[in-house]
Amino acid sequence: QDRRAASQGDYDEQDRRVKGAEVFVGGLPRSATEGTLREIFSTCGEIVDLRIMKDQNGVSKGFGFVRFAERECAYIAKRQKNGIELQGKRLAVDLSLDQDTLFFGNLCKEWSAEEFEELIHKTFKDVISVDLATASNLDSSTSKRRLNRGFAFVRFSSHGAAARVLRIGSRTDFMLGGILHPAINWAERESNVDADEMAKIKTAFVGNLPANANEEYLKKLFGHFGEVIRVAVSRKGQYPVGFIHFGSRSELDNAIKEMDGKTVSGPNRGPSFKIQVSVARPAVENDNKRSREEVKTRRSNVSGGKPDYSHGRYGHDSVERQTKAPRLSNRVADVTDPYEAALNSLPSAVNELLLRILRLGIGSAYDIDIHCIKSLSELPESGAVAVLNQFLITGSDKRNKGEYFLSLIAKRKVEAFGAAQILQDTTYLSRNSEIQTKRYRHQDYDYTASG
DNA sequence: GTTGAGCGTT
Numbered sequence A: 001q002d003r004r005a006a007s008q009g010d011y012d013e014q015d016r017r018v019k020g021a022e023v024f025v026g027g028l029p030r031s032a033t034e035g036t037l038r039e040i041f042s043t044c045g046e047i048v049d050l051r052i053m054k055d056q057n058g059v060s061k062g063f064g065f066v067r068f069a070e071r072e073c074a075y076i077a078k079r080q081k082n083g084i085e086l087q088g089k090r091l092a093v094d095l096s097l098d099q100d101t102l103f104f105g106n107l108c109k110e111w112s113a114e115e116f117e118e119l120i121h122k123t124f125k126d127v128i129s130v131d132l133a134t135a136s137n138l139d140s141s142t143s144k145r146r147l148n149r150g151f152a153f154v155r156f157s158s159h160g161a162a163a164r165v166l167r168i169g170s171r172t173d174f175m176l177g178g179i180l181h182p183a184i185n186w187a188e189r190e191s192n193v194d195a196d197e198m199a200k201i202k203t204a205f206v207g208n209l210p211a212n213a214n215e216e217y218l219k220k221l222f223g224h225f226g227e228v229i230r231v232a233v234s235r236k237g238q239y240p241v242g243f244i245h246f247g248s249r250s251e252l253d254n255a256i257k258e259m260d261g262k263t264v265s266g267p268n269r270g271p272s273f274k275i276q277v278s279v280a281r282p283a284v285e286n287d288n289k290r291s292r293e294e295v296k297t298r299r300s301n302v303s304g305g306k307p308d309y310s311h312g313r314y315g316h317d318s319v320e321r322q323t324k325a326p327r328l329s330n331r332v333a334d335v336t337d338p339y340e341a342a343l344n345s346l347p348s349a350v351n352e353l354l355l356r357i358l359r360l361g362i363g364s365a366y367d368i369d370i371h372c373i374k375s376l377s378e379l380p381e382s383g384a385v386a387v388l389n390q391f392l393i394t395g396s397d398k399r400n401k402g403e404y405f406l407s408l409i410a411k412r413k414v415e416a417f418g419a420a421q422i423l424q425d426t427t428y429l430s431r432n433s434e435i436q437t438k439r440y441r442h443q444d445y446d447y448t449a450s451g
Numbered sequence B: 001g002t003t004g005a006g007c008g009t010t
Helices: A002-017 A034-044 A071-081 A113-123 A159-169 A195-199 A215-225 A249-259 A292-301 A319-324 A338-344 A348-360 A370-377 A381-397 A401-424 A427-437
Strands: A022-026 A047-054 A060-068 A092-095 A101-105 A127-134 A148-156 A183-186 A203-207 A228-234 A241-246 A263-266 A270-274 A276-279
Touching: A022 A034, A022 A071, A034 A047, A034 A060, A034 A071, A060 A071, A071 A092, A101 A159, A113 A127, A113 A148, A127 A381, A148 A159, A148 A195, A159 A183, A203 A249, A215 A228, A215 A241, A215 A249, A241 A249, A249 A276, A338 A370, A348 A370, A348 A381, A370 A381, A370 A401, A381 A401
Parallel strands: none
Antiparallel strands: A022 A060, A022 A092, A047 A060, A101 A148, A101 A183, A127 A148, A203 A241, A203 A276, A228 A241, A263 A270
């Protein structure tokens, strides 16, 4: 047990060291194994972790990840291996997105940013940053204490650290600050569902069910938590999953608290299993039936607008999401206005985000002046999107918004510049040969250990 | 061909 604790600690150390050192490998032939990957990439530097993603049946999905001991190795891997052929297929090698940020929803709106940050630091380790969505001017009419918007983004020192928190935090008894069960997810995997809507969800998602679980069985299990309006079992996947519609949110919260992670006996006193209960994801509304025009009007009439779950740190939000996102503006473009022209010259995703910030009053055209926009346009689209998302969340309570906006841009530019330097730096080639001759003991880390 | 688990029907 001590050894396990120690190795967990080492793992965290390792995690931190190798940040940014992972490559994504796409275009793998189905037959390629992890051994194949290792063979290919071991010439780039020391590999500390590598995996090929597979479906439930263990069939390769055709892509994988290789994590190196050093960041430089990832660049080398990209240079050396991107586009090479493997069994007739062209490999795609790029720096991995290496997600390390979690979305926290269903938070207590009374928490101040400071309180929440402290709470997060007390509850989890390896926290890098905490961004609680603060109120924009939505509630400016009320004189009472400013409420937060009920969601936050928390960044961790590594994917592994974030994944552990996701595991722990989506479990059971897990109550943040002892009072609520937060909705935790990977930050950029979420769609455009607003936090208020999320808090209204009264449906439980029930997972890890045995194959013979049915509606009746679930009804018996969950009936006494309150009013059960409807129970549904879906058998689309290889195991069934359940949905329990409760009469109120508190009944749902209680059911999660009591049931998630519990060992229960299966249907007809079948073998027992660990049931998993969580807040269901919001049902996807199908916009197809509704005309685009209707959507536009409906959305633009919502005063204040709604927060967006997509953190967009990497600015490559799915096209699907982009097309679903409310198309802004009944604005009449005035092309003679240089400010308007600068706005229009931005990529559409950037333009929309910026318009949203202006519309929500998180920043004004006075704060985000034409200089800011020019500076923003010098960033790659993904960087600009990231800056705007960051501003969207943290900008509203900043004193000098224009300065803050520019500082976010500057940070991005330094990052971009730094990366370019690394790529052009020839010294890493000689370092590479050093790395190759060094022999490290490869350690297998226990991903399943739950701190 | 960007994961890390799983999310449907009235």
